Amino acid sequence: MVSQNGNSGRGNPWGSGTNPGTPDLSAQVRQGQERLRQIIPGGGSRGVILLALLALAGLGAWTAYYTVPSDSVAVVQRFGKYLKDVPPGLHFKLPLGIDVATIVPVKRQLKQEFGFMTPGAGDPYQSSRDGKRETEMVTGDLNAALVEWVVQYRISDPVKFLFEVREPSETLRYVSESVMREVVGDRTVDEVITIGRQEIETEALAKMQELSTKYAMGISIDQVQLKNINPPQPVQESFNEVNQAQQEKEKLINEARRDYNKVIPLAEGEKDQRIREADGYRLKRINEAEGDAARFSALLVEYQKAPEVTLRRIYIEALQDVMPGIRSKIIVDEKTHGILPLLNIDARKVDQS
Numbered sequence: 001m002v003s004q005n006g007n008s009g010r011g012n013p014w015g016s017g018t019n020p021g022t023p024d025l026s027a028q029v030r031q032g033q034e035r036l037r038q039i040i041p042g043g044g045s046r047g048v049i050l051l052a053l054l055a056l057a058g059l060g061a062w063t064a065y066y067t068v069p070s071d072s073v074a075v076v077q078r079f080g081k082y083l084k085d086v087p088p089g090l091h092f093k094l095p096l097g098i099d100v101a102t103i104v105p106v107k108r109q110l111k112q113e114f115g116f117m118t119p120g121a122g123d124p125y126q127s128s129r130d131g132k133r134e135t136e137m138v139t140g141d142l143n144a145a146l147v148e149w150v151v152q153y154r155i156s157d158p159v160k161f162l163f164e165v166r167e168p169s170e171t172l173r174y175v176s177e178s179v180m181r182e183v184v185g186d187r188t189v190d191e192v193i194t195i196g197r198q199e200i201e202t203e204a205l206a207k208m209q210e211l212s213t214k215y216a217m218g219i220s221i222d223q224v225q226l227k228n229i230n231p232p233q234p235v236q237e238s239f240n241e242v243n244q245a246q247q248e249k250e251k252l253i254n255e256a257r258r259d260y261n262k263v264i265p266l267a268e269g270e271k272d273q274r275i276r277e278a279d280g281y282r283l284k285r286i287n288e289a290e291g292d293a294a295r296f297s298a299l300l301v302e303y304q305k306a307p308e309v310t311l312r313r314i315y316i317e318a319l320q321d322v323m324p325g326i327r328s329k330i331i332v333d334e335k336t337h338g339i340l341p342l343l344n345i346d347a348r349k350v351d352q353s
Contacts, residue, residue, distance in 0.1 A: 106155045112172060113127050146228070146232060149176075194243070
């Protein structure tokens with residue numbers, strides 16, 4: 001019988017047989033009780049009280065210290081009343097729930113998303129719960145638009161953030177949605193979708209910060225950024241056609257301005273060049289006329305002094321100007337009665353060639 005039980009125990013680890021190599025559980029429990037009686041002399045209620053005191057001391061030591069991250073501060077409350085702010089590092093407090101330290105990330109930039117959701121977000125108020133309802137807005141010209149945006153903020157005052165408003169993050173969502181609807185409602189759909197994005201961001205940032213300060217939320221708004229602005233799905237194709245036509249219009253205007261800037265300065269340059277050339281020609285003619293008049297006056301003075309010499313000089317100067325341009329020259333004496341023409345053989349060869 002013993003060998004059969006031993007075989008069954010080795011074949012089935014969860015069988016009813018006992019493995020000789022495995023220690024007995026009941027024996028281990030009895031040994032633990034004996035050791036506990038040795039540690040706690042006297043036994044009975046005194047041992048239980050001592051165990052409770054030891055457990056209480058361990059729990060107090062465990063809850064007496066805490067660590068504040070480098071980007072945060074801790075707001076300490078004693079019996080629920082605000083006590084102090086604690087900087088980053090290792091700190092100690094009264095244990096067992098007497099002091100409660102709440103970590104507030106004052107140096108971290110937080111954000112809230114409206115109309116879309118980032119996967120893996122840890123903050124429950126970061127992403128929208130009903131994105132479609134938040135994004136549906138009416139513009140100033142009674143058109144509909146789907147607006148998605150992001151609000152980036154920091155916790156500037158941790159005490160106000162924890163105690164002035166019940167749910168500051170949720171309140172900020174309501175404030176952001178209200179301000180964005182107001183700002184979008186003051187503009188036309190064309191401004192919202194195309195050219196008015198930067199003005200909307202700037203105005204929304206100022207109004208959100210004003211309301212956050214008014215409600216003492218302890219929040220500083222860093223940036224409001226518009227993501228996607230689209231018309232509703234039934235009219236999206238029509239809006240796309242309008243935007244395409246507007247882009248084509250802007251393209252044609254830019255091309256016309258480019259041609260204008262190319263042609264007009266060229267024409268103005270040519271105009272200035274011709275004006276300068278005309279002024280130069282005018283000055284040249286005036287100077288030449290004045291020079292000729294001065295030369296004639298000087299020549300007249302010399303002629304009056306010596307008429308024959310002046311005439312002879314004028315005649316010689318005229319010959320000096322004319323003679324270099326004449327190829328064949330025939331000099332005839334005044335007493336000669338006939339001229340014998342000479343045959344220029346070299347000129348004839350040049351003509352025949």
